[in-house]
Amino acid sequence: QKEVEQNSGPLSVPEGAIASLNCTYSDRGSQSFFWYRQYSGKSPELIMFIYSNGDKEDGRFTAQLNKASQYVSLLIRDSQPSDSATYLCAVMQGYSTLTFGKGTMLLVSP
Amino acid sequence: GAVVSQHPSWVICKSGTSVKIECRSLDFQATTMFWYRQFPKQSLMLMATSNEGSKATYEQGVEKDKFLINHASLTLSTLTVTSAHPEDSSFYICSAGTGGSEQYFGPGTRLTVT
Numbered sequence: 001q002k003e004v005e006q007n008s009g010p011l012s013v014p015e016g017a018i019a020s021l022n023c024t025y026s027d028r029g030s031q032s033f034f035w036y037r038q039y040s041g042k043s044p045e046l047i048m049f050i051y052s053n054g055d056k057e058d059g060r061f062t063a064q065l066n067k068a069s070q071y072v073s074l075l076i077r078d079s080q081p082s083d084s085a086t087y088l089c090a091v092m093q094g095y096s097t098l099t100f101g102k103g104t105m106l107l108v109s110p
Numbered sequence: 111g112a113v114v115s116q117h118p119s120w121v122i123c124k125s126g127t128s129v130k131i132e133c134r135s136l137d138f139q140a141t142t143m144f145w146y147r148q149f150p151k152q153s154l155m156l157m158a159t160s161n162e163g164s165k166a167t168y169e170q171g172v173e174k175d176k177f178l179i180n181h182a183s184l185t186l187s188t189l190t191v192t193s194a195h196p197e198d199s200s201f202y203i204c205s206a207g208t209g210g211s212e213q214y215f216g217p218g219t220r221l222t223v224t
Contacts, residue, residue, distance in 0.1 A: 032211045041201075041220075042217070042218065043203045043215045043216060043217050043218040044154070044215050045215070049211070049212070088154070092211055097144065097156055097159060098144075098154075098156070098213060099156075100153040100154045100155075102152060102153040103153055
């Protein structure tokens with residue numbers, strides 16, 4: 001069974017700090033990795049995706065992938081209160097379906 | 111671009127009735143649409159995958175006779191919850207894909223069955 005694990009949190013960080021969110025997955029055949037942000041009562045919105053080992057940066061966000069360790073992370077620099085949300089990690093095998101983790105709640109305090 | 115809409119955004123129905131939820135890709139053609147369900151404090155669980163013009167593929171444990179999916183065109187898919195019960199109350203979210211790895215999510219439909 002394909003599983004995606006995330007710490008449920010909440011992860012509390014002060015405004016301006018770096019928030020680090022982690023995710024592990026069980027299926028070594030996973031090829032694409034996604035981070036979504038979900039505000040309460042809303043649907044997920046894509047933050048970024050990563051396919052290759054290493055780091056990928058997009059503004060304040062950096063995704064890190066280590067396929068050997070089956071580990072993917074998301075760093076949020078200069079965290080803002082508006083970043084407070086649940087962050088969902090999702091993995092995909094090929095061009096098939098997404099498997100989501102349960103998400104990590106992030107709380108950024110002013 | 112890549113906007114997906116859902117209608118209605120919320121619905122309340124009585125137990126035993128059926129409810130239809132529409133998912134539309136507004137500015138692109140979706141070769142595949144996905145239906146998810148999310149219970150409070152839980153993650154999104156894929157219910158089914160549908161391709162235009164063909165029968166939906168349901169995930170294990172999802173009753174295909176209860177959750178009817180129709181993908182009539184490249185821009186419209188519908189989910190009908192038949193004979194709804196209170197345990198079907200949930201947040202239903204659709205997403206649409208164009209054949210690549212990215213999916214575009216709709217805003218979701220909150221269903222409450224009384």
